[in-house]
């Protein structure tokens with residue numbers, strides 16, 4: 209089946225500019241061609257979207273589908289049945305699609321539920337974005353987010369944990385290299401899993417062709433993760449220039465998650481978020497913007513991720529992260545690349561999604577207006593396709 213979509217602008221997710229009066233031809237779920245509307249074969253049936261911009265479906269590289277943005281999502285999940293949590297995951301997945309997010313990477317799910325969500329989407333049982341799932345995150349005993357995963361101590365145990373997550377179907381691995389903002393009795397800066405422990409997990413993941421994400425705030429923790437050879441630093445709020453230089457050299461991505469701090473800062477008081485979360489949010493709020501600027505200046509690869517599901521930060525909010533990137537000094541083109549082609553590279557899906565090129569899966573987003581001028585145009589979702597099938601229609 210062939211269908212063409214025409215819009216005033218087409219942004220391919222890679223270039224620095226859009227094609228005026230462009231069209232995407234979709235055939236059997238994949239992109240057959242992308243370019244000026246004049247190049248379409250004669251007689252092609254066209255859906256004309258008018259004064260809109262077509263771009264690749266967005267990619268959120270850091271979500272927690274088991275959480276629904278409540279004041280203390282971990283305690284909620286602990287109280288409720290796994291079945292209710294699974295239904296919550298399904299509702300959260302749908303929120304991403306409506307916002308034009310067609311791929312997510314889930315970096316920590318209670319009971320490894322994200323693996324089942326990924327499978328359900330793949331089988332067509334559940335409408336949702338394609339999910340790259342870490343299953344259960346791996347933390348040291350009592351380490352950050354142990355409730356989103358499993359605890360393991362010593363290189364052998366961490367190696368086994370990584371092997372078991374992949375055996376259960378995890379398509380990436382998440383390691384906790386430092387303390388965090390959400391969690392009692394821990395500080396974001398304090399290192400957690402050791403270099404030797406992380407090395408073991410990285411070795412196993414890379415042998416299997418999977419990527420490793422490390423949650424790390426301080427320079428000491430980021431350096432540990434870099435020593436171990438991880439593929440991305442999540443948060444990285446206290447990054448300095450020297451360590452940013454090392455990330456660029458190693459090609460390690462930063463996923464800055466600025467929007468989660470903005471959300472917790474703005475909504476924490478009304479939600480009744482605990483004081484310890486609010487204090488630590490204040491500590492990382494500005495630092496995370498500075499880290500993002502440093503990374504962009506140093507040429508560190510950046511992928512957009514939200515940490516949505518965390519307190520006050522609902523699913524389907526990637527556009528908020530992209531808006532904050534522009535506010536922190538990125539161009540809209542850069543921010544859109546971080547949320548499309550760059551994120552696809554981090555997820556190892558660059559051959560499939562993240563750009564509008566022939567042969568790629570037809571994951572498309574159409575928004576009213578021009579997000580290359582004003583990234584807030586991403587709020588005006590008109591149409592979302594995943595694998596060429598219409599999965600949402602605006603206004604969102």
Ligand SMILES: [Zn+2]
Nearest residue numbers: 270272315515
């Ligand atoms: Zn997270």
